[in-house]
Amino acid sequence: MxxxxxxxxxxxxxxxxxxxxxxxxxxxxxxxxxxxxxxxQVLKYLRINTEEKIDLVITDINMPEMNGVELNTAIKSEFPQIKTLVVSMLEDAKKIKALTEANVNGYISKNAEKTELLKAIKSILNGENYFSPRIKQVLMEAMFSKKSKPEISLSKREIEVLKLIAQEFTTQEIADKLFLSKHTIESYRKNLISKLGVRNLAGLTRYAVEKGMLE
Amino acid sequence: MxxxxxxxxxxxxxxxxxxxxxxxxxxxxxxxxxxxxxxxQVLKYLRINTEEKIDLVITDINMPEMNGVELNTAIKSEFPQIKTLVVSMLEDAKKIKALTEANVNGYISKNAEKTELLKAIKSILNGENYFSPRIKQVLMEAMFSKKSKPEISLSKREIEVLKLIAQEFTTQEIADKLFLSKHTIESYRKNLISKLGVRNLAGLTRYAVEKGMLE
DNA sequence: TTGAAACTCACGGTTTTCAGTGAAAACAAA
DNA sequence: TTTGTTTTCACTGAAAACCGTGAGTTTCAA
Structure with missing residues (x-):
């Protein structure tokens, strides 16, 4: 033992x-x-030191070269017996979800107490998974809000047109850019307005900017 | 000594x-x-333990109750002899500038090496200020970009109108809200468009959202 | 292969925005 | 006191957006 x-x-x-x-x-x-x-660096070490038995890898999410999600996925596929614990500042639901899908064994916040850290490590080494209450809550909320929101999905073209609208192009200019009729763009604009529940260009633009569609 | x-x-x-x-x-x-x-907590301690001489306060920027900037300002006004060092994740030019204006004695990043931390502490205790190279760079860039940009300044009313425009209200609605003529709002809109160098509502809205004027 | 979704186009009527021009009153700063 | 900024208002013509309604084509998954 x-x-x-x-x-x-x-x-x-x-x-x-x-x-x-x-x-x-x-x-x-x-x-x-x-x-x-x-x-x-971690992966390199694991690949070289094959005789050494590693039980647990503790990792952040944001790291240069290879981030926490990628590292976790890699570890779980190459060394499935190794447990992983993420200790991060972030409480971004998307990243947390990605991590659970990468089968991470635990996730605690960086402002957790020392005792919680040790508790998490012990649980994981003991074969259990450990997610801090706050993280569980974020995960729940993410699931919940997804169900409540009808998940507005935009098609490729709609996104394309929306971006151009938010970039201050007029209908005619967008039509020219995409080699489409002015009427087509008008249709898209109309659909976007009703789909997104906004009233005008300002609403469309706000949606685009807030969703980070422009860059 | x-x-x-x-x-x-x-x-x-x-x-x-x-x-x-x-x-x-x-x-x-x-x-x-x-x-x-x-x-x-820090301020409370300093106020109570007046007989104990504190040389340095090391602090983060983001903290609950009272953030780093506020804490620094308070310390410098109440206990001007105490030196302060900020150790933070952030490299937000605005916050850094605010801190320098609060006369913080040093600023290093959380991903600094232990040696840099000790170097910073020693410099500060020695009466010098210490800002890591990266932070200096951010500060320089902030100054530089400010000079290059003519610093668009909007009047109260302009800001008021711009916000409402970005919130999808029509000219007439804004006029009613502010008890002004429709023509007046049209003038504001026109001025905003030319001042901000945009073409239409989309541009105005983008400006407002990106500047964080809506909340 | 069939149906749903996405993509495309059209038109008439109404409202709003955009561009240009002008100007009076209030107010603060120099 | 003069100058500059802010705030307010007005009008016109052109352009663009908005609204309703309808419909043909393509594409892709069930």
Whole structure:
């Protein structure tokens, strides 16, 4: 039986990495095999040191080169026995969802207490998954809001036209750009207005900007 | 002469706080008087413990109750002899500028190395200010871009009208709301269009949304 | 292969916006 | 006190957007 667990910590914030290391190095049952600043470094290490048994990888989401989601997916496909815990600042529902789909074993916030961190690690090493209450809530809300909102879906053309409208092009100009009739663009504009529940160009533009469709 | 410096650390992220504490507690010349999760806690402590001499307060920008900028302003006005260092994730030019105007003594990023952290602390305790190269760059760029842009300034009424336009109200509706003539609103709209260098409602709306005028 | 969704086009009528031009009154700053 | 800014209002003609209604074609999944 294993009396000590080997873990890897990855985070691009040096101070946070130091902090986490210093907290965990006080735990007798935990051995820190590697601290890394990118997901790529972690993968490289795992691929080379095939004889060393790693139990857990603790990782941030936002890292250069390879982010947390990619790293998790890679680990779970190449080394399915290794557990993963994400410790992140973010509470972005999309990213959290992506992580659960990548079968991450736990997720806690960076402003969690030390005790919660240790609790999460112990749970995961014990074979359970651990998600902090706040994260569970975000996940629930994401599911819930998806059901409540009829999920307005726009077609390719609609998106194309909407973007151009928000970029201040007139109907005629958009028609010329897309080699379509002026009437066609008018139809799209009309449909967009009714689909998105807005009243005019201002509403369409606001929708586009707020959804980050322009860049 | 002082052989040991007393410092306070404030950050709402428990793990980061632990990390910073564990790094700094290894330094013989540094004594950690308090670790806090909010700016308000720090101020309270400073006001009560008037006999204890604090040399440096290390703080994040984003904290509940009282943020880094507010905390800095308060410290500098009530306890001008206390030095301050901001350690933050953000590189938002506006916030950084606000901090420099609050006379913060240093600013480094959370992904700075431990060595840079210690360097910054030592510089500041030595009477110098310390801003990491990256932060200096952001500040320079902010200054530079401000000079290049003629700084479009809108009057109260213009802002009022612009907001309503971006909220999908028609000219007539805005006129009614503000008890003005339809013609007046038309004048404002026209001026806004030429002032902001846009072509139509879409452009006005984009400007308003991107400047965060709606909320 | 069949039906739904997406894509395309058309037209007449109404409302709103856009562009140009002008100007009076109030107010603050120099 | 003069100058500049802000706020307010007016009119016209052209352009664009908005509204309703209808319909042919393509495309893709069930």
């Amino acid at each position: 294993n009396t000590s667990f080997s873990i890897i910590i990855a985070d691009d914030h040096a101070m946070f990495l130091d902090g986490l290391t210093s907290i965990l190095s006080k735990e007798k049952t935990i051995h820190i095999s590697l601290t890394a600043k990118t997901g790529a | 002082n052989t040991s410096f007393s410092i306070i650390i404030a950050d709402d992220h428990a793990m980061f706080l632990d990390g910073l504490t564990s790094i700094l507690s290894k330094e013989k010349t540094i004594h950690i008087s308090l670790t806090a999760k909010t700016g308000a």
